[in-house]
Amino acid sequence: MTDPSMALAVEQVCIALGGRRVLRDVSFRLEAGEFCGLIGSNGSGKTTLLRAILGFVRLEAGRIRLAGHSAGTGLIGYVPQKIALDPGLPLRARDVVALGLDGARLGPALPSRARRARVDEMLQAVGALEFAEQRVGLLSGGQQQRVLVAHALVRRPRLLLLDEPLANLDVRSTAEIVALLRRLSRDYGAAVLLSAHDVNPLLSAMDRVIYLANGSAVAGRADDVVRTEVLSSLYGYHVDVVRVHGRVVVVAAEASEQIHAAVARNPEHTAPVP
Amino acid sequence: MFSTFMAHAWIVATMVAVVAGAVGFFVVARRAAFAAHALPLGAFPGAAAASLLGVSQLLGLVVFSALGVAAIARLQRGERREVASALWLALSLAVGTLLLGFSGQYVQSIYGLLFGEVLGISRGQLVGVAALGVVALSVLVLFARRLLLESLSEDLAGAAVGRSSRLEWVFLGILALSSAIAVPVVGALLVFSLMVGPASAARAFTDRPWRALAVSVALAIGTVWAAIALSYLSNWPVGFFVGVLSAACYVAGRLHGGGVAQAA
Numbered sequence: 017m018t019d020p021s022m023a024l025a026v027e028q029v030c031i032a033l034g035g036r037r038v039l040r041d042v043s044f045r046l047e048a049g050e051f052c053g054l055i056g057s058n059g060s061g062k063t064t065l066l067r068a069i070l071g072f073v074r075l076e077a078g079r080i081r082l083a084g085h086s087a088g089t090g091l092i093g094y095v096p097q098k099i100a101l102d103p104g105l106p107l108r109a110r111d112v113v114a115l116g117l118d119g120a121r122l123g124p125a126l127p128s129r130a131r132r133a134r135v136d137e138m139l140q141a142v143g144a145l146e147f148a149e150q151r152v153g154l155l156s157g158g159q160q161q162r163v164l165v166a167h168a169l170v171r172r173p174r175l176l177l178l179d180e181p182l183a184n185l186d187v188r189s190t191a192e193i194v195a196l197l198r199r200l201s202r203d204y205g206a207a208v209l210l211s212a213h214d215v216n217p218l219l220s221a222m223d224r225v226i227y228l229a230n231g232s233a234v235a236g237r238a239d240d241v242v243r244t245e246v247l248s249s250l251y252g253y254h255v256d257v258v259r260v261h262g263r264v265v266v267v268a269a270e271a272s273e274q275i276h277a278a279v280a281r282n283p284e285h286t287a288p289v290p
Numbered sequence: 291m292f293s294t295f296m297a298h299a300w301i302v303a304t305m306v307a308v309v310a311g312a313v314g315f316f317v318v319a320r321r322a323a324f325a326a327h328a329l330p331l332g333a334f335p336g337a338a339a340a341s342l343l344g345v346s347q348l349l350g351l352v353v354f355s356a357l358g359v360a361a362i363a364r365l366q367r368g369e370r371r372e373v374a375s376a377l378w379l380a381l382s383l384a385v386g387t388l389l390l391g392f393s394g395q396y397v398q399s400i401y402g403l404l405f406g407e408v409l410g411i412s413r414g415q416l417v418g419v420a421a422l423g424v425v426a427l428s429v430l431v432l433f434a435r436r437l438l439l440e441s442l443s444e445d446l447a448g449a450a451v452g453r454s455s456r457l458e459w460v461f462l463g464i465l466a467l468s469s470a471i472a473v474p475v476v477g478a479l480l481v482f483s484l485m486v487g488p489a490s491a492a493r494a495f496t497d498r499p500w501r502a503l504a505v506s507v508a509l510a511i512g513t514v515w516a517a518i519a520l521s522y523l524s525n526w527p528v529g530f531f532v533g534v535l536s537a538a539c540y541v542a543g544r545l546h547g548g549g550v551a552q553a554a
Binding site for chain 2: 067070071072091092093094096099101102104105106107108111112115116118119120121122123124125149150151164167168
């Protein structure tokens, strides 16, 4: 029996790539409609974990369960990392969304009013209607991001995976994309799992956070996970979690002394978290 | 120019152009131009082998194209299609030289295979080309959407079908079939130009994928028709005009594309 509120369950997953153990005993659950950040530095296994959920990577041990269907059925929305869209490809933003709807089907795509309406609705939902007729490879990074989100969501998946969607975006676009994803996740009832190396842009939006380091993961509410003792234990050496103006800084011992010195000079704005 | 003697030439050239223009759209989208060069040229020893064994030239071309697909698809790992194509090209040309040595064919027929001999098409060949052309186009239409999605991003295509797999075999198979039918007509060296020239020009004229495919087919048909007519009038080889006009398509596309970019 699957729990109807469950969108994704990752259970004791171990993955080895080329003989190297990348993930060890990773477990967490995502409830339907939850917005979750997958945080870790480069090489911590974020992309590997997302690709395993998609069915691209073989599990060494453990299993991955999805709401209503098993892994590898193509019913997951996915926005890959740093995708370079060929500006020479004759493909409008609208065509990319249409390919999300039925790009894997056989035979020619017959235009229909219903099909067009679904594509239009999705373009509208991500705020891409105004550049729907433009060649997708010539759009800005933020615009392409919106089109790819529409491509991923147009089939109404229960789970949406995004690999580093905030990389290479400026501060304003970052905030816009986070707010957009948070809203879409509520409107479409899709659980969102979003990888990032910086937790800060996601702090206010996240229901849950998963930290990856040294092949292991800790998952939970942001307030319970982003703490000095939890992250120190995960990283295997002492780090300090410091809150500055509502932002979080995770620092190793040496840098931490400088921050404490700064806090001592200006105590009203900053406070270390135990 | 439109006598019964020429009728076969017009018909077969049109069929080859339709297939080459359509397949070429995906060759350019997938950045597989080198494979589109290596497969036809690598199929050319098949024709030599066929004449040595006394079987149909088209059969020899199909068999060697299939071998080329297997070699390139098996040898390539990740981004190394270039290396696999180059290895296959060198190997098959070496075999081709040997087979030509055995068969003692006239230089004229080798020349025809490399640069095309559209005027020498028999009725039997016409039927063979039509049959294989229909097969190639049917498979292409069947997988067109997924091939387009893969051209956009392999990861997106993988997510849509739920596993990380590419249609490389299907694509190379279509490419091989269209090479086999095009080699006797436009020649092993020039199939490539008919696939790449019109298709890359079409990208500059429209932002819509299926419209670009149609433009590519139209430009390919225009290219071979003009090539045959010019060849008839000037008595110069058809292949020369196919090569030059394909290149002209590409240049026209670049000039048009450049104009659009400046206007934007």
